Amino acid sequence: MHAVYEKHTVPWVHISPALLTRFLLLGHTSVCACVCICACPEIGGVVEAVGDAVTKYKVGDKVGVGCFVDSCRSCSMCKCGEQNYCRTGMVGTYNATEKYAHCPGYGNGADQKPAPTYGGYSKDVVVHEDFVCGIPDNLDLAAATPLLCAGITVYSPMAHYGLKKGQRLAVAGLGGLGHMAVKFGLAMGCTVTVLSRGLSKKEEAINRLGATAFIDVTDSEAVAAARESFDMIVNCIPAEHDLGLYLGMVDINGTMAVVGASPSPLPLNMFSIIARRKSIVGSMIGGIKETQEMLDFCGKHNIVCDIEMIDAKAINEAYERAVNSDVRYRFVIDTATL
Numbered sequence: 001m002h003a004v005y006e007k008h009t010v011p012w013v014h015i016s017p018a019l020l021t022r023f024l025l026l027g028h029t030s031v032c033a034c035v036c037i038c039a040c041p042e043i044g045g046v047v048e049a050v051g052d053a054v055t056k057y058k059v060g061d062k063v064g065v066g067c068f069v070d071s072c073r074s075c076s077m078c079k080c081g082e083q084n085y086c087r088t089g090m091v092g093t094y095n096a097t098e099k100y101a102h103c104p105g106y107g108n109g110a111d112q113k114p115a116p117t118y119g120g121y122s123k124d125v126v127v128h129e130d131f132v133c134g135i136p137d138n139l140d141l142a143a144a145t146p147l148l149c150a151g152i153t154v155y156s157p158m159a160h161y162g163l164k165k166g167q168r169l170a171v172a173g174l175g176g177l178g179h180m181a182v183k184f185g186l187a188m189g190c191t192v193t194v195l196s197r198g199l200s201k202k203e204e205a206i207n208r209l210g211a212t213a214f215i216d217v218t219d220s221e222a223v224a225a226a227r228e229s230f231d232m233i234v235n236c237i238p239a240e241h242d243l244g245l246y247l248g249m250v251d252i253n254g255t256m257a258v259v260g261a262s263p264s265p266l267p268l269n270m271f272s273i274i275a276r277r278k279s280i281v282g283s284m285i286g287g288i289k290e291t292q293e294m295l296d297f298c299g300k301h302n303i304v305c306d307i308e309m310i311d312a313k314a315i316n317e318a319y320e321r322a323v324n325s326d327v328r329y330r331f332v333i334d335t336a337t338l
């Protein structure tokens with residue numbers, strides 16, 4: 001699926017070349033350790049060339065590709081624009097393998113096997129236009145790039161589960177995902193409370209990000225005072241934690257949307273959801289349709305991610321720092337340095 005350097009730019013014969021968008025990465029790819037095991041590969045760039053039948057983009061457009069570059073394109077989920085939940089599986093942008101014969105270059109790997117995908121760690125990329133999103137002109141390309149992963153990961157459950165203006169949102173875990181949930185919640189007109197262990201992130205949450213309130217979850221009095229006070233908690237915590245403590249702060253009929261992956265299963269007292277009709281829901285990135293909606297929302301409200309730009313040669317150090325949460329909040333690689 002991915003064109004790495006020049007060698008894959010010709011075999012557009014595997015699919016009508018007219019159906020492809022090719023863009024040269026003048027742009028950026030960001031490093032994320034949101035689930036601790038992957039370096040997410042979302043890509044922001046500028047369209048360098050398009051096939052004849054491309055209708056959505058033209059040369060020079062600012063565009064992005066999220067965590068996947070293809071899917072079966074025919075199942076019920078793909079047909080409604082939720083390719084992230086493709087019934088036979090999406091093709092990841094990075095460290096995946098071509099899966100469908102309609103992938104350009106399918107079978108062009110070693111020994112004619114499906115080729116691997118290299119994500120944003122590439123000089124240029126070829127993607128079907130249906131898997132490309134437009135980045136609003138007013139957004140900085142580098143800072144907008146992680147929206148394609150961190151941004152959509154938290155935006156999707158907030159939108160899908162119907163968070164409304166005036167509601168009370170809490171964000172558990174203030175990292176790459178959490179800081180975006182704070183920005184979206186405020187832009188949606190919600191009150192936003194950051195839940196964090198200790199007070200080290202309080203100043204950042206309140207003064208820099210503009211959160212409405214901050215609760216140190218190790219302070220049992222503060223937690224008790226917040227009992228059943230949130231309509232939704234976006235749970236971004238990528239580590240083991242006490243689900244019951246957080247569910248206690250979800251209001252009756254409220255929702256905890258989980259987007260952070262604990263490395264091990266978490267115990268749950270069923271009565272913490274049964275007794276007050278609470279929901280625990282999961283969500284993983286978003287489909288193309290919703291990702292575009294999120295980007296348009298960001299354009300309207302001038303929302304981008306907080307980033308640190310790095311050279312490609314600093315990627316190993318950046319990965320270590322990302323795993324250790326030592327970044328505010330995403331590294332973005334300038335691919336001109338690849």
Ligand SMILES: [Zn+2]
Pocket residue numbers: 071072073074075076077078079083085086087088089
């Ligand atoms: Zn599908």
